[in-house]
Amino acid sequence: MARANDEVEALLREYADLIRITGGDAFKARAYEKAARAIGGHHEDVSRLDDKELRKIPDVGKSVAAKVAEYLRTGSVPALEELRARIPAGVREMTAIPTLGPKRAMMLYEELHIASVRELADAIHQERLRGLPGFGTRTEENILHGIGLLQSSAGRVPLDVATEVAEDVVAELSALPGCERCTYAGSLRRMRETVGDVDVLVAAERSAPFMEAFVRMPVTAEVVVRGAKKTSIRTAKGLQVDLRVVPPDSWGAALQYFTGSKAHNIRVRELAVHHGLKLSEYGLFDTATGERVVSRTEEEVYARLGLPWIPPTLREDRGEIQAGLAGELPEPLALRALRGDLHTHTDLTDGLAGLEEMAAAAAARGYAYYAVTDHAPNLYMQRMTDAKILAQREQVRRLDRSHQGMRILHGTELNIGPDGDVDWPDEFLAGFDLCVASIHSHFNQDRDALTRRLVRAAEHPYVNIIGHPTTRLLGRRPGVDADFDEVFAACARTGTALEVNAQPDRLDLGDELILRARRHGVRFAVDSDAHSTVHLDFMRYGVGTAQRGRLTEDDVVNAWPLTRLRRFLRKGRRTHP
Known part of the structure; x- marks a missing residue:
């Protein structure tokens, strides 16, 4: 069943948003947001915890615990209901538009009485926003793009x-x-x-x-x-x-039919017609006699058409039929093939669990190696220092091999600055086993600037992986506008892997960009970006996305044995001994 933690997390996030919309205390909103994240990532079911146990969860204080208990007991929180009543539902919906945000949504409501997404779109087309501070032509374009994203994800x-x-x-x-x-x-x-x-x-x-x-x-x-x-x-x-x-004897045909996609099924039915057959959800039939030929398993259906079984993640009519007929269908990456996770966080920065707890959970998954990559100092709110990261390195060395022989790698997630620079000088970065580098700010730079920024990061001798490369948040924030073919070429040239971030709201790179990057000869890392032990399970979604991009074990560096991975990670050492 669905975890109560997820319901409570959504509730507290909404409360934080409503505090911001109504002009409440920003620190209070941030506190509820942090509590929401902590509860969502907590390994125990909060519905089974008493007040004392609730308050042991990081960032959950007395007030938050009281509201959680109240919701679990009654199904509502009066303080939240009061805020909901003050703001029209349409304004709350507007806050979900990528690039708009709660403050601007409230300004539009107060200044122009705009109370719905549709009214906002109409107002932009009528140029009614032009007189408001901070609403120029570029802002209007971004909001309209955000509305498009919101509408395309509606109902999904x-x-x-x-x-x-x-x-x-x-x-x-x-x-x-x-x-x-x-x-x-x-x-x-x-x-x-x-x-x-x-x-x-x-x-x-x-x-x-x-x-x-x-x-x-x-x-x-x-x-x-x-x-x-x-x-x-x-x-x-x-x-x-x-x-x-x-019926049981129609299982294979029905499963193939209802899995889709529509375009894939059309191709398969065309192939059936070429063989003098007709395919439906009930089976594969001889057109001349009407006799059912096969239907019990998907394997039988595909085999009768001269095809290997095609993994569901490939069934999008992107050449999988032709590859299957030619015997060139790749063996897709399997979850069990991953030997480790190369992007995770602990409570040293914005994670919810300590290093030892995270390492134990990773070892329980059967990993041969696991990397901790807490944020670097240029992400200022995480308050990282040289002393903190070096103390963590000592802890990593002490814990190495202590959990079922699993090797623990000490890494960091660097910030790719507006000019493509990263945290820490080269001599300091040389002490890490690996470095992930990601964009965390300045998402609206122009295309050329963003391309140079990512290329420069790929060219850095100590950057091994570009994390969540487009920075997208599904349904909330579009990916950055960069020339990704140029970025992919730089990664292939420099031996820098691109991440397939398994967080369900990211899945970044997405499958279409993976297909493009693979043609450049890029290597990839499928990572959980876990901020708690329960997030380690997100790997399944990253693997699914990798499969959709036709990645194999050879394409993915954390499917390699540690010795081969370490050779790959020596990228910077080859040019900076």
């Missing part, structure tokens, strides 16, 4: 949210008598960045027991449609889940 949920709901539903239905098979399909099985709805398939002789159980599940807030073959429900968060029950 992050990959991890959809996965959690789908796995709960599958687990409950799989336990029912008569269930021969059960799984989710659709865009979720293909590991798309966001999911519009969840498709669940059950193979069983009788559908009625499953439909009945489905509409009575705790996740069900509304029954959209109910039938013998298909039932749809909507969760409390607005996610639609569709259940289809198919």
